[in-house]
Amino acid sequence: MEVRITVNAINYTIDVDQETSLLYVIRNHLNLTGTKNGCSQGHCGACTVVLNGKAVKSCLLKPKKYNNAQITTIEGIQHGLMLHPIQEAFILKNAVQCGFCTPGFIMELFALFLKEPKADKQQIEKTLEGHLCRCTGYLPILEAALLAQRLIQGK
Ligand code: FES
Numbered sequence: 001m002e003v004r005i006t007v008n009a010i011n012y013t014i015d016v017d018q019e020t021s022l023l024y025v026i027r028n029h030l031n032l033t034g035t036k037n038g039c040s041q042g043h044c045g046a047c048t049v050v051l052n053g054k055a056v057k058s059c060l061l062k063p064k065k066y067n068n069a070q071i072t073t074i075e076g077i078q079h080g081l082m083l084h085p086i087q088e089a090f091i092l093k094n095a096v097q098c099g100f101c102t103p104g105f106i107m108e109l110f111a112l113f114l115k116e117p118k119a120d121k122q123q124i125e126k127t128l129e130g131h132l133c134r135c136t137g138y139l140p141i142l143e144a145a146l147l148a149q150r151l152i153q154g155k
């Protein structure tokens, strides 16, 4: 079947079969390899992108769910050479080690702060529950999220 999607403000029409995941389209058709494939089963969060304003695990989405959708991936959040404040905060708080999980965490937070700019610490922790990181112990990621929130608000 043919699907139309807009990814990072660029329109695409792509031929896929009924089982082709959004993750596969992003990585293999569009060569946007910032979005990672950790488990292909919805358990790790590495494949998270923002679809119509919501964070989704792209490995689980089949064409009917992403046809005609507006999608943002990690490649789409910076402005020119300027990193997004969430990316900046991850660097400042040493929340990136191997980096495999990082795009997923960042896109989850990107969607959260779009909807709930003043999300409290508990909401942030709850939102990040579906993401696994093998390297950081999670604390630097939480600190990065809190810093990112302040940077976005200009504080
Ligand atoms: S690759 Fe999608 S949740 Fe792990």
Ligand code: FES
Binding pocket: 095, 096, 097, 098, 099, 100, 101, 102, 132, 133, 134, 135, 136
């Ligand atoms: S930084 Fe390595 S898995 Fe999270």
